[in-house]
Amino acid sequence: MEVPILKQGQVLIATFQAALSDADLKHLRIGLVEQVVKFRSRGVIVDVTAMDVMDSFASRTLREIAQMIRLRGAETVIVGIQPEVAFAMVQLGLKLEGVATALDLEEGLEYLHEKFKETN
Amino acid sequence: MAKRQNNPQDAGRATPREAELVRSEAPSELLRELVAHLRQNRTQLREEWVSRISETRLLTAMTKEEIFAEATSVYDSYVEALETETFEALQAYARNLSERIIPRGVETHEVVGIVLLLRDVLARSLFAKYQTDFKKLNRILDAYEPAANRIANTVAVGFVQERERVIRQQQEAIRELSTPVLQVRERLLILPIIGVIDPQRARQLTEQLLRGIRTNRAKVVVIDITGVAAMDATVANHLVQTVEASRLLGATVIVTGLSPEIAQTLVTIGVDLGKMNTVGDLQGGIEQAERLLGYKVGPLAEAR
Numbered sequence: 001m002e003v004p005i006l007k008q009g010q011v012l013i014a015t016f017q018a019a020l021s022d023a024d025l026k027h028l029r030i031g032l033v034e035q036v037v038k039f040r041s042r043g044v045i046v047d048v049t050a051m052d053v054m055d056s057f058a059s060r061t062l063r064e065i066a067q068m069i070r071l072r073g074a075e076t077v078i079v080g081i082q083p084e085v086a087f088a089m090v091q092l093g094l095k096l097e098g099v100a101t102a103l104d105l106e107e108g109l110e111y112l113h114e115k116f117k118e119t120n
Numbered sequence: 121m122a123k124r125q126n127n128p129q130d131a132g133r134a135t136p137r138e139a140e141l142v143r144s145e146a147p148s149e150l151l152r153e154l155v156a157h158l159r160q161n162r163t164q165l166r167e168e169w170v171s172r173i174s175e176t177r178l179l180t181a182m183t184k185e186e187i188f189a190e191a192t193s194v195y196d197s198y199v200e201a202l203e204t205e206t207f208e209a210l211q212a213y214a215r216n217l218s219e220r221i222i223p224r225g226v227e228t229h230e231v232v233g234i235v236l237l238l239r240d241v242l243a244r245s246l247f248a249k250y251q252t253d254f255k256k257l258n259r260i261l262d263a264y265e266p267a268a269n270r271i272a273n274t275v276a277v278g279f280v281q282e283r284e285r286v287i288r289q290q291q292e293a294i295r296e297l298s299t300p301v302l303q304v305r306e307r308l309l310i311l312p313i314i315g316v317i318d319p320q321r322a323r324q325l326t327e328q329l330l331r332g333i334r335t336n337r338a339k340v341v342v343i344d345i346t347g348v349a350a351m352d353a354t355v356a357n358h359l360v361q362t363v364e365a366s367r368l369l370g371a372t373v374i375v376t377g378l379s380p381e382i383a384q385t386l387v388t389i390g391v392d393l394g395k396m397n398t399v400g401d402l403q404g405g406i407e408q409a410e411r412l413l414g415y416k417v418g419p420l421a422e423a424r
Contacts, residue, residue, distance in 0.1 A: 078368075079370070081368045081369060083327065083330035083331050083333075083334055083365075083369065084330075086330055086365040086366075086368040086369055087326060087327065087330060087361075087365050089365070089368060090361040090362075090364045090365045090368070091361065095364050095368075096368060101367060101368050101369070101370050102370035103333070103334065103337055103339075103369055103370040103371070104337075104370075107337070107339075107370050111370075
């Protein structure tokens, strides 16, 4: 499944779809980092608004994506986690530790721009 | 009326004429005879029932006119259930009746009581009618009793189910009332918790808070538990989960008002307090929240 990745200045925005297979997630892991390299992005927003379930594999993949992107000197923010999904995740112990999160795209962009100012 | 059937099994037992009489009264025919009797004597049986009701001092919350009106409906539904041998209509009526009388303070024992009284009144009238034919009385009762028991059961269960539904509704309302999520500044929510938190309330709290964060686009939430005396490890864990889930929605949580007992519980269960942002009291919590949000609050005289 193709995940749309948009470029907004120094930020890449990847919108995850509802039913991503494990294979899709694995492709995305490498794919997103390749895009960060190609466009010299400083930040990535992963929008999971459409995901109504988050299992341990997806959660781990998101952490790994954030770690890999940080190695390229860029920052990742996960946005759009739904209340029900957040609730289910913490009950399963999937905390997305070490990964920045924000309510939605707008908040995510604001967070990244603050971060960019810090490192300028 | 008599059906002429030759059943070889009965040949030795009764005279052919008696055997015919037995087979001629199939259960459904007996029921029809019974129902006819109940319809014919409707007025006097109903009146007898109503006077037994006031004798035994049931339904004291209702007026005589109300009792009479309901008694009429119950009697007719009763007879109809006997006639059709279906109980859905009776079930629906029982729930409808319960919905009306529960707010009036009618108790379960009263409803069960009056239905059993009706059962007795009707049974006695059958005894009176068939007193000269014991065998027939037995057959009539064979038809009447299972149906009457089913009716009593249906009405009682309908009443109890309606009561349980009302109680659940009230519990839900109380729970909602007791956990308001309040916006005190742009992007700042306060969740004051008072009283006892059981796991169910804790869960409801979390759901309300998460929805509130999304609706109000909150960046900081202050959960104040000054009004909570104690919490067990399960609920304490739930509090931690609430903090974590809120973070997933991009909100920071500050917990204020922890009593010494609760502080002890949190330390005992090994909560990573580095992850939990706590401040002594609500005032301090709000002040810190404002700082996080970039507000500066002070008396006007100091404003430069």
